[in-house]
Amino acid sequence: MIDVSPNTPLDKFYSFDASSDSWFNELSTTAMTVGKGYIIRGPESFSGAVKGYHEAVFVGVPNNGLVSIPVGATDTSNLIGNPYPSAIDANLFINANNGILEGTIYFWTHNTAINNNVYTSDDYAVYNSLGGVGTSASLSSGVNNTKPDGKNCFLLKLFLSLLSMVAEL
Numbered sequence: 001m002i003d004v005s006p007n008t009p010l011d012k013f014y015s016f017d018a019s020s021d022s023w024f025n026e027l028s029t030t031a032m033t034v035g036k037g038y039i040i041r042g043p044e045s046f047s048g049a050v051k052g053y054h055e056a057v058f059v060g061v062p063n064n065g066l067v068s069i070p071v072g073a074t075d076t077s078n079l080i081g082n083p084y085p086s087a088i089d090a091n092l093f094i095n096a097n098n099g100i101l102e103g104t105i106y107f108w109t110h111n112t113a114i115n116n117n118v119y120t121s122d123d124y125a126v127y128n129s130l131g132g133v134g135t136s137a138s139l140s141s142g143v144n145n146t147k148p149d150g151k152n153c154f155l156l157k158l159f160l161s162l163l164s165m166v167a168e169l
Contacts, residue, residue, distance in 0.1 A: 001013050001026060001027075001028055001029070001030050001031075001032060001038060001040060002028040002029060003059075004040055004056045004058070005040050005041075005042065005043055005054060005056060006043075007043035007044050007045060008028070008040055008041050008042065008043055008044065009041065009044055010028045011025060012040065012041030013025070013026040013027070013028045013030070013038065013039075013040050013041075014026060014038065014039045014040075015036060015037065015038050015039075015079060016037065016039075016077070016078065016079035018071060018072025018073070018076040018077065018078045019072055019073075019076075021072075021076065021077070023039075026038065032081075033069075034063055034067055034069075034083045035067045035068070035069040035080055035081060035083045036069060036079075036080065036081055037078070037079030037080045037081040038079075038081060039079070039108075040056075042054050058085075062084065062085040063083040063084055063085070064084070067083045071100075090105060090127050091129065093105070094128065094129055095129075103128050103129060104126060104127070104128040105126075105127050105128070106124045106125070106126055106127075107124065107125040107126075107127065108123060108124060109123045109124070109125055109135045110123050111123050111135050111136050112136065122135060122136065123135050123136075
């Protein structure tokens with residue numbers, strides 16, 4: 001994981017443990033598990049009060065096909081990651097997992113600077129089959145003109161409320 005943000009302090013790599021409903025401090029040398037969600041603090045040089053931009057580059061063989069990951073029991077929150085080098089169709093994802101999801105997915109955007117070591121929940125965009133609610137404007141336009149070549153990947157973190165033990169992406 002250290003390759004995602006080499007200048008991040010070693011104690012700022014996390015995953016979410018649904019069974020204990022708490023964050024788990026990952027070793028920065030841990031290899032990412034396909035489909036598992038991670039949060040990684042920005043580089044040490046970033047300001048806690050001023051927005052910044054960090055481009056993470058993922059290298060390796062792109063994933064393809066069905067990916068299943070274990071998730072917490074009924075009514076727990078889970079952090080999962082997009083294992084594919086492209087966007088996931090949210091409607092297809094919700095429909096394919098309608099027996100598992102409560103029907104709403106939350107996308108963390110981190111558009112607001114951290115304040116007193118506290119993040120704001122205003123940075124969750126919310127989406128369900130009826131539509132979505134966005135967040136404040138982002139630092140960049142979000143336009144990606146890069147052709148998919150397997151060299152770059154956008155890791156989309158989905159923080160989901162799940163109803164079952166396995167989510168299929």
